[in-house]
Amino acid sequence: MTEPAGGTADSKRMAPDLPASLESAAHQRIATAVVRARLVLIWEAAWPRLVPILCLFALFLALSWLGVWSRLADPLRYGALALFGIGYVVLILRLARMPLPTQDEALARVARESAMEHRPATAFGDRLSQPTDDPLTQSLWRAHRLRLLEKLDHLRTGFPSPGMNARDPYALRFLLPLVLLVAFLMAGPDRLDRIADAIRPGASAVEAPPRIDAWVTPPAYTSRPPIFLTGDAARPGSLDPNVPIKVPQGSVVTLRMPTEPDLAAEATTAAGQAIAFDAAVAAKATSGTASDATPSTEHKLTLAGDSALRVERGGRPLLAWSFAVTPDAPPSIELTREPSATQSGALSLAYSLKDDYGVLSAAATISALEAPAESGARPLVAAPELPLNLPRLRMREGTGETIRDLSAHPWAGAKVKMRLTATDEAGQTGTSAVTEFTLPMRSFHNPIARAVVEQRRVLALDARTAARVAMALDAITLDPAKFKTNGSYLALRAAYHRLTGARSDAQLVETVDFLWQIALGIEDGDLSLAAQDLRAAQEALRKAIESNASDAELEKAMQDLREAMDKYLEALAQEAARNPQSANRQPMDPNTQVLRPEDLKKMMDQIENLAKTGSRDAAQQMLSQLQQMMENLEASRSQQGQEGQNGEMNQALDKLGEMIQRQQQLMDKTFKMDPDTDGSGADAQPMTPEERQKALQELREGQQNLQKMLRDLQQTMKQQGMQPDGKLGQADRSMGDAAEQLGEGAPGQAVGPQGQALQALRDGARSLADQMARQNGNGTGTRQGGPMPGQDPLGRQQQGRGTDLGSTVKVPDAIDAQRAREILDMIRKRLGDPSRPLIERDYLERLLQKY
Incomplete structure (x- = not known):
């Protein structure tokens, strides 16, 4: 128990x-x-x-x-x-x-x-x-x-x-x-509201949530897609009411909702101030069948700043959004260099543009240095209008160049001030700093033509000088024997009587244009008039391309350009026939590239095809190339009288070109003497010490002789009034260092100074070429208008003429070729090694492939 x-x-x-x-x-x-x-x-x-x-x-x-x-x-x-x-x-x-x-x-x-x-x-x-x-x-x-x-x-x-x-x-x-x-997935972001509907008063079948559609449409020029504020596209959770939606300035919010008395939409700024909707348009909502369709209203709101939008029903909020508006910055435009003139007297402008969404158009505004109201002058002709070329439409950032021939404008030769203006798609403008310069003018070699053009400018800038200009014309025509033809004399007498008999500004303006035609006739006869018509035809075609003209208008503009081109070429041929000595002043190089009429025709046909097929930017760019070619041709023609002035500079350039070649040869030989680089090559015979010492001595003497040639050339340039560039002095010092290293038996140490001397010679030659171009450009500091030495009249490098100053394409020299051979030999050696990893050998095989 x-x-x-x-x-x-x-x-x-x-x-x-x-x-x-x-x-x-x-x-x-x-x-x-x-x-x-x-x-x-x-x-x-x-x-x-x-x-x-x-x-x-x-x-x-x-x-x-x-x-x-x-x-x-x-x-x-x-x-x-x-x-x-x-x-x-x-x-x-x-x-x-x-x-x-x-x-x-x-x-x-x-x-x-x-x-x-x-x-x-x-x-x-x-x-x-x-x-x-x-x-x-x-x-x-x-x-x-x-x-x-x-x-x-x-x-x-x-x-x-x-x-x-x-x-x-x-x-x-x-x-x-x-x-x-x-049910959780179907409810989406409205889960809490739908739970609250169980105890929310008034949520009956008759008062079910209305169908509301809302979206934001950014401006078309921003290239941004619409933003949907409602519907399936807005369900991923990116539209948090507490997080503002970032949109560009000018975006339009469209809100479509049923037309009900207790349904209201309200827009406010970030400070809480009410914003009025742009418009409220009645629309028909397509909800189900036609019998179920309910009328709706579209509200549109343009966002200019940070804003908020909410929809309420009977005082109870249904939807709400906030928008953070990104401002649209105005465009900016600045000159990249001072305004300059081409050889033919056209104005050349280089500028940079920038905008967050792209520049739509640009122009240069020219005005007088002193306002007419201050000086009391009464101009007969307004300042020239100068639209600027854009490299491409709606360019966000880049540089552009515009060449406009204003030599025929009465203001040519006058001191003016200019401001560049750029406009974007939103209509905002940006301006550059004011620049003061002298409008380029055409150079007239005939003294009578120069005097007529000067009096024309005086009359155009102030109508009050009509009497004084008439007296000047009367003085010019005192001696009819000074005129080559009676036509020019009679035309000037007619202009004199027009001035004395003018009773209105319109008659004075006609006289201004008449004086220009007289000056062109005195200078070159029909050739200058044909060149003027050609420029006008080119400008008309450019405007037609920029304004998206129809095919019929483009065909007419192209036909006018072809006719003007034919007349110009015919006048050019007649001028060459009248003055054969100017054309034969210098024999033509057999390797010179010649522009044939067939080439011009083919180029104009291509411009027309590009414009008709919608490639307006490419057509405009090719038209600019054609205009530049004709400017170079005109500049080379006007430059024939200046060849003697440039003889000394041409000789100096030729000598520098010869020195560049000799320095290149010395550097190649020195490189081969360097034992560390094995530059002698596999086929070269080995050298005894005596032979090597003799070869180094020859290289040293050759370098010293070249240094002496350079010093003599600098002394000659100074005697002829030319200012040698500091680069030539640097080349002199580098040559001395190279000769010293060669004398000490160190060719490897001499290659570096020889390369520095070679580069300094090239820089000095380019500086001398620029100096010659500035002189040919009448002191404008530009070389755009005329061809460089070794170029044809169209600005293209001639084959076999002139000296290569190393300013164009970098051609591999002997040292570069030797290094390339060494690299190839090393690649082949490693490729033949079977112990190399497979991935490395595949890579080496790709390096040896030729593309």
């Missing part, structure tokens, strides 16, 4: 027992198993009561996200909410009345799950029913408790088993999470 623990003191004293430590450990194990068993029993009892609560909550969320509440009338919606509330109360009360497991139930769970004999967790708490001193009984009792103690390490409580399969045999509880996921 046993008794439970907790007997009398005498029984405890008399009953044999285990040590206290073992007793405490055993009771701790039993208590832990009991706690686990209670938790398992609580979960098994609570989970069947929690699942209905969770399912009911999931059903409520699914119905909310599917938009059911906004489609139900208030009685039905409130009734459904009441059913949900009653269900929640019943299920929560059922969960609250759940009984907690007792100690005996926990021990029974442990005994059942442990599946051990004698139920050790329960039996370990038993005691002897009667105290005894029998040794045998005590020994048996102690052995029994020790066996129970060993089994306490294997107590089990098992996993919870709520028995949901028996309660829900069709597994309907797993269907609700799937429905909840679908």
Whole structure:
């Protein structure tokens, strides 16, 4: 017989027992198993009561996200909410009345799950029913408790088993999470609002959320796509109401919503001030069939600054957006060099442009240094208009150049001020700093023509000088014998009588134009008039291309250009026939590139085809090339009388070209003498020390002779009034260093100074060529108008004439070629090594491929 623990003191004293430590450990194990068993029993009892609560909550969320509440009338919606509330109360009360497991139930769970004999967790708490001193009984009792103690390490409580399969045999509880996921995705960013619709008053089927469409259209010139504020395109979450939407300035927000009395849209600035919509246009919404279509209104708002837009219904906000507007900066334009003149007297402007979205147009505004109101002058002719060429339409950043022949304008030769203006697509303008210069004018070699042009400019700038100009014309015509033809004399007398008989400014303006025609006739006869007509035809075609003229207008402009070109070439031939000595002043090089009439015809046909096919930018660029070619041709013709003045410079350039070639040869030979570079090559014969010393001595003498030639050339240039560039002095010093290194027997150290001398010679030659070009350009500091030495009249490098000053294409010299051969030999050597990795050999094979 046993008794439970907790007997009398005498029984405890008399009953044999285990040590206290073992007793405490055993009771701790039993208590832990009991706690686990209670938790398992609580979960098994609570989970069947929690699942209905969770399912009911999931059903409520699914119905909310599917938009059911906004489609139900208030009685039905409130009734459904009441059913949900009653269900929640019943299920929560059922969960609250759940009984907690007792100690005996926990021990029974442990005994059942442990599946051990004698139920050790329960039996370990038993005691002897009667105290005894029998040794045998005590020994048996102690052995029994020790066996129970060993089994306490294997107590089990098992996993919870709520028995949901028996309660829900069709597994309907797993269907609700799937429905909840679908509803979550369908609700999108409106999830919280749809949940609030369950308790929000007035959310009935008749007052369902309206269909609202909104989008932002950036200006077309920004090339940015529209931004959709509603619909599926706006669902990824990028349109956070708290994060402003970045849009360029000038973007238009379009808001389309149903026409309802309580539906309103409001736009405000960042400071909270109201903004009026641009327009409200009635539109028909296509929602479903024609019978379901409801009238709607489109509101448009142009964003000029940071703004906010919201839509409300009965004072309740529905949608809201905020916009951060990026300002459209005005364009900028600046001259990259001072205004200059070509050889033929045309104005050349070089400038840089910049805009965030592209420059649409540019122009130069020319005005007098002193306003007419201040000086009291009465100009007959306004300042010339000068639109600027753009390298390409809507160019964001780059440089451009415009050449305009203003020599026929009455203001040519006058001191003016100019400001460049650039305009972008938004209509904003940017201006450059004011530049003062003298408008280039055509050079007249005939003194009578020069005097006529001067009086023409005086008359055009101030009508009050008409009487004084008439007196000057009368003085010019005092001696008819000075004129080659009677036509020029009679024309000047007619101009005199026009001035004296003029009664209006219009008649004076006609006289101004008449004086220009007279001056051209006196200077070159029909050739100058033909050149003037050719420039006018080129300008008319340029304007037609820029204004996107029709094909018929382009054909007419091209026909006028072809006729003007034919007349100009015919006049040029007649001039050459009348003055054969000017054409034969210098024999033509047989390798000179000649521009034939067939080439001009082909070029004009290509311009017309490009313009008609929509390649207007390419057509305009080719027209500029044609204009530049004709300017060079005109400049070379006017430059024939100046060839004698440039003879000394041409000779100096020829000598410098010869020095460049000799210095190049010396450097190649010196490089081959360097033993470290193995420049002698595989086929060269080895040299004895005596032969090497002799070769180095010859190189030194050759370098010293070249240095002496350079010094003599500098002295000659100074005597002829030319100013040698500092680069020639640098070349002299480098040659001396190279000769010193060669004298010390160090050719490898001499190659560097020789290369520096070669580069300094090339720089000095280019500087001398620029100086000659400035003199040919009448002091304008430009060489755009005339050909350089060694170029044909059209500005192209002649084959076999002139000296290559190293200013064009860099041709590999002997040193570069030798280094290239060494690199190829090394690549082939490594490619033939089988121990190289495969990836390296593949790479080396690609290096040897010829493209």
